[in-house]
Amino acid sequence: MATTASATFDPLPRPRGLYSRLHLLILATLLPLLVIGAFAVWNAARDYRQSSEQRLQETATALARGVDQGIEDNINQLRLLSLLAPQLQHTAPELQAWARQNPDIRLIQDDSADARTLPSDLLYDARREGKVQVSDLFTNIDSKAPEVAIALPFEAAGTTRVLTLVQPSNRLIASITGAGSDHHLLAAVVDSKGVIAARSLSPERFIGKPVPDWDILQRRGGQQGLIDANSKEGTPIILAFHMLQAAPGWALVVGEPQQSFQARWQQPLLGIIFGGIVAALIALLFAHAIARSILLPIRSLAQRSHSVVANTPGPPDPQPSSIREVRSLQSSLSGTVDALKKSADEARDLARDLKASEQRYRAVAEAGALVLWQSDRNGRVLSATGWRELTGQPDDHALGKGWLRRVNEDDLAQIEIALEQSFTAATLTPLDVEFRILDLHGNWRWLRARGARIGHTQSSWAGVLEDVDARRQAQARIAYLAQHDPLTGLPNRAVLFEKLEHALLAARRGHRSALLLLDLDRFKEVNDSLGHPSGDRLLQQVAQRILGCVRGNDLVARLGGDEFAVLMAPESRAPEAASSLAARLVEELGRSVELEGHQFVVSTSIGIVLIDSQSTATDSLMRNADLALYRAKDEGRGCYRFFEAEMDTRMQRRRQLETELRTALQQQQFELHYQPLVDLRQRSVSGFEALLRWNHPQRGLLEPVHFLGLAEDIGMMVVLGDWVLRRAAHDACQWPEQMKVAVNLSVSQLAQPNLAEAVEQVLAATGLAPSRLKLEITENALIANIQAASAHLLRLKMAGVSIVMDDFGTGYSSLGYLRAFPFDKVKIDKSFIRDLGEQSQGSAIIGAVSHLCAKLGITSTIEGVETQAQLAQLTEEHCAEGQGYVFGRPMPLAQVDEFIRDWPMRWNRDS
Numbered sequence: 001m002a003t004t005a006s007a008t009f010d011p012l013p014r015p016r017g018l019y020s021r022l023h024l025l026i027l028a029t030l031l032p033l034l035v036i037g038a039f040a041v042w043n044a045a046r047d048y049r050q051s052s053e054q055r056l057q058e059t060a061t062a063l064a065r066g067v068d069q070g071i072e073d074n075i076n077q078l079r080l081l082s083l084l085a086p087q088l089q090h091t092a093p094e095l096q097a098w099a100r101q102n103p104d105i106r107l108i109q110d111d112s113a114d115a116r117t118l119p120s121d122l123l124y125d126a127r128r129e130g131k132v133q134v135s136d137l138f139t140n141i142d143s144k145a146p147e148v149a150i151a152l153p154f155e156a157a158g159t160t161r162v163l164t165l166v167q168p169s170n171r172l173i174a175s176i177t178g179a180g181s182d183h184h185l186l187a188a189v190v191d192s193k194g195v196i197a198a199r200s201l202s203p204e205r206f207i208g209k210p211v212p213d214w215d216i217l218q219r220r221g222g223q224q225g226l227i228d229a230n231s232k233e234g235t236p237i238i239l240a241f242h243m244l245q246a247a248p249g250w251a252l253v254v255g256e257p258q259q260s261f262q263a264r265w266q267q268p269l270l271g272i273i274f275g276g277i278v279a280a281l282i283a284l285l286f287a288h289a290i291a292r293s294i295l296l297p298i299r300s301l302a303q304r305s306h307s308v309v310a311n312t313p314g315p316p317d318p319q320p321s322s323i324r325e326v327r328s329l330q331s332s333l334s335g336t337v338d339a340l341k342k343s344a345d346e347a348r349d350l351a352r353d354l355k356a357s358e359q360r361y362r363a364v365a366e367a368g369a370l371v372l373w374q375s376d377r378n379g380r381v382l383s384a385t386g387w388r389e390l391t392g393q394p395d396d397h398a399l400g401k402g403w404l405r406r407v408n409e410d411d412l413a414q415i416e417i418a419l420e421q422s423f424t425a426a427t428l429t430p431l432d433v434e435f436r437i438l439d440l441h442g443n444w445r446w447l448r449a450r451g452a453r454i455g456h457t458q459s460s461w462a463g464v465l466e467d468v469d470a471r472r473q474a475q476a477r478i479a480y481l482a483q484h485d486p487l488t489g490l491p492n493r494a495v496l497f498e499k500l501e502h503a504l505l506a507a508r509r510g511h512r513s514a515l516l517l518l519d520l521d522r523f524k525e526v527n528d529s530l531g532h533p534s535g536d537r538l539l540q541q542v543a544q545r546i547l548g549c550v551r552g553n554d555l556v557a558r559l560g561g562d563e564f565a566v567l568m569a570p571e572s573r574a575p576e577a578a579s580s581l582a583a584r585l586v587e588e589l590g591r592s593v594e595l596e597g598h599q600f601v602v603s604t605s606i607g608i609v610l611i612d613s614q615s616t617a618t619d620s621l622m623r624n625a626d627l628a629l630y631r632a633k634d635e636g637r638g639c640y641r642f643f644e645a646e647m648d649t650r651m652q653r654r655r656q657l658e659t660e661l662r663t664a665l666q667q668q669q670f671e672l673h674y675q676p677l678v679d680l681r682q683r684s685v686s687g688f689e690a691l692l693r694w695n696h697p698q699r700g701l702l703e704p705v706h707f708l709g710l711a712e713d714i715g716m717m718v719v720l721g722d723w724v725l726r727r728a729a730h731d732a733c734q735w736p737e738q739m740k741v742a743v744n745l746s747v748s749q750l751a752q753p754n755l756a757e758a759v760e761q762v763l764a765a766t767g768l769a770p771s772r773l774k775l776e777i778t779e780n781a782l783i784a785n786i787q788a789a790s791a792h793l794l795r796l797k798m799a800g801v802s803i804v805m806d807d808f809g810t811g812y813s814s815l816g817y818l819r820a821f822p823f824d825k826v827k828i829d830k831s832f833i834r835d836l837g838e839q840s841q842g843s844a845i846i847g848a849v850s851h852l853c854a855k856l857g858i859t860s861t862i863e864g865v866e867t868q869a870q871l872a873q874l875t876e877e878h879c880a881e882g883q884g885y886v887f888g889r890p891m892p893l894a895q896v897d898e899f900i901r902d903w904p905m906r907w908n909r910d911s
Contacts, residue, residue, distance in 0.1 A: 030283050037276050044272060052261060053226055056240040056254060061224060063187050064242035064252035066176035071246035074165055075132050078152040082163050110162040117141050118149055118164060126151040126162045134247040136191040137169055137208060146207045148172065148197055169207060173198035185256050192249030211253060217241055371465035379423045392440030408444055411435035431463060446472040485558040487536055488543035496557040499567050500618040507611045511570035514578035517607045517625040518585065520562035521637040526600055534595045538602065541593055549584045574610055582606045582640035590638060605632040606640035658714055661707055665720065669695050672727055673890035676899065678882050680874065685903050686881065687740030690728035691890045717748040722758065729766040729773065731893050742774040742804065747781045755792040770800035778806045790821065797822065826853050830864025843873060850879050
């Protein structure tokens with residue numbers, strides 16, 4: 001009954017110790033003093049801060065007066081000079097003497113040639129206003145030094161003249177700041193536009209830069225004030241400003257880092273705060289001493305009570321306390337020791353029993369058991385502890401055969417077999433079977449039932465239901481990933497090859513089908529511009545579009561990267577069906593895709609191979625489809641092609657050429673020919689363009705069109721381009737110094753992270769001056785590597801190398817590149833000169849581009865000049881440079897010197 005009654009009481013709040021209560025009492029006594037001390041500290045902090053702000057403002061005011069005085073002195077000096085030398089002649093003795101005393105100050109007459117170096121509106125405002133004008137900061141055209149001008153209008157011979165004093169801007173502040181100034185303070189003079197005109201520290205780095213938070217200072221208004229701002233380095237600072245009187249709109253600003261400013265007024269508070277902390281510590285120590293004298297006997301009683309309950313030897317009985325209440329407690333404790341010992345013995349026995357029960361339960365839980373069950377020899381369940389927690393049904397719903405109603409019907413057969421083998425067999429075969437059961441959340445959950453015979457007669461069974469759902473799901477996930485692409489969820493290459501084997505067997509029985517290989521065009525541009533996450537999202541969209549084009553019994557697989565495959569189901573008219581499907585895919589995948597707010601058009605090229613009774617193996621099917629895909633890409637992309645037998649022959653020739661190309665580089669079969677570049681205005685040879693030739697052992701001298709595309713595909717262009725650059729630089733060193741050499745850079749070279757270093761190393765190794773090297777880049781190559789190449793090209797341009805845009809006008813955004821990148825020369829594509837004289841468009845385009853280049857300071861060169869008529873018309877269109885057969889065909893190095901020597905006679909004869 002006592003237990004039942006006590007269970008109805010509300011739980012007691014957590015007790016608080018007497019020790020802490022004594023401390024709280026003392027703290028409550030000290031609290032008013034602490035509040036008063038905190039208020040005093042706050043008042044002192046406010047006064048100290050106001051004093052620091054006033055000091056900073058007074059510094060700004062004093063410095064502003066010094067700057068005003070310096071400007072007034074300059075104005076008075078101007079007035080004196082205008083009176084002493086009214087004719088404003090430089091030969092005047094007064095001006096000469098003054099100029100010698102002030103070498104860094106210039107005096108400029110309004111009608112002198114130096115007046116053009118002044119701000120355009122300064123002299124006009126001085127005459128119009130009839131009073132002294134102070135200019136904003138400007139840069140000297142000749143010395144590039146920052147300066148400030150003071151213009152004084154005066155009357156001379158009946159006309160208004162203006163005498164202007166120009167001085168370095170930092171003189172405004174240099175005379176009023178000295179070595180003894182606070183190194184934490186920074187003073188600056190700011191013109192009416194918020195630009196720093198003079199600065200006490202590091203003027204060369206900051207003069208001409210905008211002052212931080214100038215807009216806040218303007219909004220603040222008034223003659224003076226304080227604002228919080230951030231420095232150029234991001235450091236918090238406090239600024240005190242004072243508007244100048246001698247220069248309207250100008251201000252003197254004094255800045256100090258917030259850290260040193262705060263330290264100045266916070267330092268005196270440390271003594272006050274330290275004193276308060278010491279006083280608080282003394283009070284706490286005193287409280288601790290009082291509490292200890294009271295609590296020691298109380299703790300002794302508590303220790304004795306614990307030892308009695310635990311039935312362990314305790315401390316000896318304490319001496320009777322001098323505190324009356326404590327002595328009463330000691331007396332009461334002695335009378336209850338026996339009762340406590342008896343209760344402790346009973347509690348220990350109960351705890352021993354509970355521990356044994358807990359160990360049994362833990363053993364079952366660690367085994368992963370959800371349900372403990374027991375059945376008779378016929379398999380009818382007699383008890384099922386935990387069934388409610390698993391299924392939400394009462395435990396008695398599992399009795400007999402009722403538990404089978406929660407089992408997945410697909411697993412009932414294997415359960416019946418397991419029960420029959422275990423319960424009815426003569427041998428002692430344990431029960432072990434896995435199945436799915438509907439849990440209380442309505443989800444199918446994998447369980448494992450294990451059981452064995454129990455009892456002396458082995459007439460009943462007992463066992464557990466274990467949770468194996470996580471393991472079975474992991475196994476299913478592994479099996480799925482082994483056959484599917486994790487990004488798109490499509491079947492992978494292994495599944496495709498397995499289905500191809502089935503398709504081959506069906507084809508031998510007369511059921512034809514087709515295999516389509518898809519490869520995305522321009523997919524690399526998405527990865528390079530937006531990153532791989534965006535590329536992954538694009539692949540997912542492509543997979544969904546492909547699925548939307550095929551039938552339900554067609555197989556769509558991802559082979560890797562941006563390659564997909566479609567295996568069509570058997571079709572009576574396989575060629576027509578494959579052609580129709582390929583056309584749908586090209587159209588669907590050619591529609592634009594939105595990624596990161598940008599529209600991208602990623603087309604696809606498709607290779608198709610028919611699967612019929614003549615097909616032999618999956619490897620040959622894949623190879624033939626790949627050959628057809630290669631043909632589609634080679635013929636313009638965004639289309640589809642069927643496999644034809646001659647494709648295999650072409651591929652064999654390509655592979656042979658690839659082998660020969662690799663051998664050619666090792667056996668030094670490459671050589672350079674040089675085509676002249678002619679300055680049409682000077683009528684002289686300005687340089688040569690290096691053109692690669694392959695001296696093939698069987699096919700003779702091959703031009704780049706026959707092998708450069710293959711070299712790019714097999715990754716040889718970087719090595720080959722490096723050889724061309726090195727050889728051209730070496731050959732150019734043998735020419736006259738005014739002759740330059742032009743070298744083409746490939747797409748692969750522009751993508752190299754060490755492009756600038758490689759070019760610089762070639763120049764250093766060969767001794768060729770950077771100004772004699774021209775690097776030609778096509779627009780398509782620049783588009784593919786614009787971000788990576790820009791930094792390298794700018795670095796080479798700064799070193800003196802000329803950067804040339806080749807084949808100008810063949811791309812989509814040539815004019816945009818002229819504005820975005822500082823090219824030295826533009827070579828107009830030869831397609832514009834082919835019909836020159838017959839159609840007016842080519843002539844108009846050449847003239848417009850030449851005129852535009854002249855305005856931008858870019859040299860224009862026209863390629864493909866082959867006739868004297870074309871040359872004459874180019875001269876009329878004001879082209880700066882020409883290249884073509886009319887000047888000279890590409891020639892080996894041995895003929896270059898002779899060509900240069902004979903050029904004057906050749907030009908006179910041809911013209």
